[in-house]
Amino acid sequence: MIRTLIAAAMATLFAAGTAGAQDFPNRPVTLVIPFSAGGSTDLVGRLIAERMSAELGQPVVVENKGGAGGNLGAAQVAKATPDGYTILMGTVATHALNPTLYKKMPYDPVTSFAPVSLLVIVPNVLVVHPDFPAKTTEELIALLKKDPDKYSYASSGNGTPLHLSGELFKSMAGVDMQHIPYQGAGPALIDVLSGQVPIMFDNLPSSTGHIKSGKLRALGVTTAKRAPSFPDLPAIAEAVPGYETYTWNAVFAPAGTPPEVVAKLNAAANKALEDPKVQARLADFSAVSVGSTPEELGEHVKKEIAKWAPIVKASGAQLD
Incomplete structure (x- = not known):
């Protein structure tokens, strides 16, 4: 009898979760930008958020939460309920530099997030x-x-x-x-x-x-x-042969976000990048539109960590 009740309860929860994913979104989505307003990530984030709002049929509200090189905002999303309503504008800092730079990290750049889409290279x-x-x-x-x-x-x-x-x-x-x-x-x-x-x-x-x-x-x-x-x-x-650096922006959701929700966010993000007005605005400041699948973004993060780790170590930069 107890097993039957447990099984029934689990089935109910699963059905509720599936229904929630199918109805997503039915309220505003918060896009956390882990840096202060006015910077590149903020500009790209607000541009994409506006177009994603039109695609999702719900407002995508930007929330700036700067501090600790992007770690505060990224940690907020990593710890958020994995339902797609709190997402992150991640960067090379939050997902490639900080894991080597900081002695203690409040999240894991690979396991704490569900990759959504790589957006631009800047x-x-x-x-x-x-x-x-x-x-x-x-x-x-x-x-x-x-x-x-x-x-x-x-x-x-x-x-x-x-x-x-x-x-x-x-x-x-x-x-x-x-x-x-x-x-x-x-x-x-x-x-x-x-x-x-x-x-x-x-x-x-x-x-x-x-x-x-x-x-x-x-x-x-x-x-x-x-x-x-x-x-x-x-x-x-x-003037300095061999010199090269750049940054990138990508959308991440908390780990455990339902695949159906990730797919909807991915479709909205990539659709936003296809908008001629968005492309023109990005071209104005030479941000290169990329777009990707969640899987491609996941591989991108791993490659970026491997690339930047030796550069951060060579710089001697280390933060608590």
């Missing part, structure tokens, strides 16, 4: 305040070698892709400058725009408008080749 860019004397990467290198203790550069935080872009540049160019970490790209950008810090490695999307308006001077992009939206802007690799 170039970084080396920018300076317009009053800064260097107008090219070569001139910056010469300036830094002449006065190695004089200049500083801003980034979105210790161990972030932008910080590591700067450290890799210092190492490969044979120069030195002080690193000034911020709690996100947005606050760092404010101080560079005001002239408080003269140099910054930023994501190209968040600096594009300021570069075009003349509020920032771009010296080079961090990808191996020039960005399509700035064909006249050299790649840093043209």
Whole structure:
């Protein structure tokens, strides 16, 4: 009798879960962006969230939760109810850099999440305040070698892709400058725009408008080749052979999210990337639209961890 009751209860729960997955979504979905507003991840996230809302028939509400290099926001999603109503805009930081950078992680980048879709690959860019004397990467290198203790550069935080872009540049160019970490790209950008810090490695999307308006001077992009939206802007690799960094954005759900729900989120994300208006906006700041299956994103994360782990270790960056 007891076995029969247990079996019946389990069947009821399974049926309820299946029905819930089939009805998904019947209320707003929260997209957690693990960085402050104004940065590249925020720009891409809000653009995709708006289009996903139309596809899902429910609002996709953006929630910025910055801190600990993206770990706070990512951990919030990892611990959320796995029903698809709380999802993450993951990045190379949350899923490839932080596992090596931090001594203790509040989540596992592979087992704590259900991959949904890789969205875009984003170039970084080396920018300076317009009053800064260097107008090219070569001139910056010469300036830094002449006065190695004089200049500083801003980034979105210790161990972030932008910080590591700067450290890799210092190492490969044979120069030195002080690193000034911020709690996100947005606050760092404010101080560079005001002239408080003269140099910054930023994501190209968040600096594009300021570069075009003349509020920032771009010296080079961090990808191996020039960005399509700035064909006249050299790649840093043209002055420092072999130099290359970039970031990426992807959607993740908590581990244990029903496959049917993951499939609906994946379809909405990929449909959003196909929208001509979204593609045009992404092209404006040279974010390369990718799209993927959940399985492809899972493999991408594993490859990125293997790629970045030795680079993080070589940088000497380590956080508690």
